[in-house]
Amino acid sequence: MKKSIRLLGILLFFAIAIPAIAQPEISPERKQAIDSLALEKVKDLGKYISIIGNKDTPFSEANRVIDRALELFADDSQMGVSSLNRKEIKYYGIREYFQRLMALNYDRINIEWFNIQYISDLVRQPDGRYVGVITIYQRFTGESDDGLKYVDTTKKDITVYVERKQTQIQGRIIGFWDVLLGDIRVTETKPG
Amino acid sequence: MLFFYFCRIISGAGVPKRWMTKKINTFINYTKSHNSYNFMKSLHKILIFTFIVAASAGIFSCKSQKKIAAEEAAAAEARKIAKAKADLEELLSDNTGLSLDEKESRLKVIKDLNIEDPEVKELIVKVEEKLKREREALMAKERAEKLAREREEALRREGTEKKGLDDYFDLIANSTNLATSNRYIGEALQLFASEEVPVLIIISKSGNIVDYDRPTTIRKYLEYIKDQKVVRNEIENVVYDANGKITELELIKK
Numbered sequence: 001m002k003k004s005i006r007l008l009g010i011l012l013f014f015a016i017a018i019p020a021i022a023q024p025e026i027s028p029e030r031k032q033a034i035d036s037l038a039l040e041k042v043k044d045l046g047k048y049i050s051i052i053g054n055k056d057t058p059f060s061e062a063n064r065v066i067d068r069a070l071e072l073f074a075d076d077s078q079m080g081v082s083s084l085n086r087k088e089i090k091y092y093g094i095r096e097y098f099q100r101l102m103a104l105n106y107d108r109i110n111i112e113w114f115n116i117q118y119i120s121d122l123v124r125q126p127d128g129r130y131v132g133v134i135t136i137y138q139r140f141t142g143e144s145d146d147g148l149k150y151v152d153t154t155k156k157d158i159t160v161y162v163e164r165k166q167t168q169i170q171g172r173i174i175g176f177w178d179v180l181l182g183d184i185r186v187t188e189t190k191p192g
Numbered sequence: 193m194l195f196f197y198f199c200r201i202i203s204g205a206g207v208p209k210r211w212m213t214k215k216i217n218t219f220i221n222y223t224k225s226h227n228s229y230n231f232m233k234s235l236h237k238i239l240i241f242t243f244i245v246a247a248s249a250g251i252f253s254c255k256s257q258k259k260i261a262a263e264e265a266a267a268a269e270a271r272k273i274a275k276a277k278a279d280l281e282e283l284l285s286d287n288t289g290l291s292l293d294e295k296e297s298r299l300k301v302i303k304d305l306n307i308e309d310p311e312v313k314e315l316i317v318k319v320e321e322k323l324k325r326e327r328e329a330l331m332a333k334e335r336a337e338k339l340a341r342e343r344e345e346a347l348r349r350e351g352t353e354k355k356g357l358d359d360y361f362d363l364i365a366n367s368t369n370l371a372t373s374n375r376y377i378g379e380a381l382q383l384f385a386s387e388e389v390p391v392l393i394i395i396s397k398s399g400n401i402v403d404y405d406r407p408t409t410i411r412k413y414l415e416y417i418k419d420q421k422v423v424r425n426e427i428e429n430v431v432y433d434a435n436g437k438i439t440e441l442e443l444i445k446k
Contacts, residue, residue: 025385047419176407179406
C-alpha cells in the first residue's frame with residue numbers, strides 16, 4: 001500500500017513538473033526582443049493617453065484612439081488615479097478611465113510619460129506566461145482659461161503579461177508574442 | 193450813451209422808444225430856439241460825430257466776428273489734431289483689429305489732412321515704420337507659405353508618380369496635421385487589396401525561429417504610425433495579387 005502511494009506521488013510530481021520543463025527556455029536574444037516589445041507597448045500607451053487627454057483631439061479621433069489603447073490591456077484591468085487634493089487613490093476600468101480623461105474640465109491638458117523602465121523583469125511563470133512590472137512617471141498639466149492650473153507628477157507601476165500565442169494568417173500558422181497590460185497602480189503623487 | 197444805443201441798433205437789440213421821443217423833441221426845440229446857421233453848424237457836428245461812432249462800431253463789430261471765427265477754427269483744428277492723435281495711437285497699439293490694408297488706408301486719410309502738429313507728425317512717422325515692418329513680415333510669411341505650398345505640391349506630384357510604401361510610412365509619421373496624415377493613409381491604402389490586409393511584425397529572428405508581434409491590419413498599422421508619430425519597422429516582405437495590390441505585408445523591427 002505504502003509502495004503504491006509513493007509511486008502515485010512520483011507520478012503526480014512528473015505529471016506537474018514535466019510540462020513546465022518541456023517548454024524550452026528562450027534564448028537571451030529572443031528574451032531581449034520580448035522585453036523591448038513590452039516596453040514599446042507601454043510607450044505606445046503613454047502616447048495614446050496624451051492624445052485622448054489633449055483637448056485639441058477631435059472627438060471621433062479620441063474615440064478611435066481609445067479603441068486602439070484598449071487593445072493593449074488584458075480584460076478587467078484597472079487604472080489608478082490620484083490627485084494632490086485627496087489622499088485616496090481611485091481605480092477605474094480602463095474604458096471608464098479614458099472616458100473620464102476625455103471629459104476632464106480643463107481647457108488645455110498635457111500628459112507626458114517619462115523614465116519608463118522595468119522595475120521587475122519579465123519572469124516566466126509556471127503557466128508559460130511572462131510577467132513583469134514596468135514603472136513610468138506621468139506629468140499631468142491641466143489649465144483653464146480663467147488661470148486655474150493643476151500640475152502633478154505620478155509614479156505608476158504597470159503589470160505586464162507576455163504570452164506566446166498562435167494564429168492563422170492566410171493559411172499559415174503564425175506564432176506571436178502577445179503583450180497585454182494589466183493593472184496600473186499609483187505608487188507616488190507629488191506636485192509639479 | 194449814443195454809442196451804446198448805436199451798438200444796440202447794430203446788434204438788433206433796438207433802442208427804447210422813450211429815449212427816441214426825448215431826443216426828437218430836444219431836436220425840435222433846438223431848431224425852434226436857434227437860428228438856421230447855428231442849426232446847420234450843429235447838424236454838421238452831429239453828423240461827423242455820428243459817422244465816427246458808426247465807423248468805430250463797425251470796426252469793433254467786424255473785429256468781434258473775426259475773433260469768433262478764428263476761435264471756432266482753432267477749436268476745429270484742435271479737435272482734428274486730437275482725433276488724429278487718438279487714431280494714430282490706436283494704430284500703434286495693435287488693438288484695432290484691422291487688417292494691414294485697412295490700417296494703411298486709415299494712415300493715408302490722416303496724412304491727407306496735412307496736420308501741422310509736431311506730435312502728430314512724430315506719430316505718423318512711428319506708425320509708418322510700424323506698418324512698414326508689418327508689411328515686410330506679411331510679405332515674408334506669404335513668400336514662405338507659397339514656397340511651402342510649392343514644395344508640398346512638388347512632393348505630392350513626385351509622390352503620386354513613384355511614392356512607395358516606405359515613403360508613406362515616413363510621410364504619415366511626419367505629418368503635422370490630422371488632415372494631411374489621413375490623406376496619406378488614404379493614398380497608402382490604395383496600394384493594398386483591402387484595409388484588412390494582414391501586417392506581421394517580426395520582433396526577432398533566431399535561426400529558423402521567427403518571433404512576431406500580435407498581427408494587425410494595414411489600416412490599424414497606418415493609424416498606429418499616425419498616432420505614435422514614429423516608424424519603428426521596415427519592410428521585410430510584400431505579397432502582391434494579380435492586380436498588383438498588396439495582400440500581405442511583413443515588417444521587421446529596425
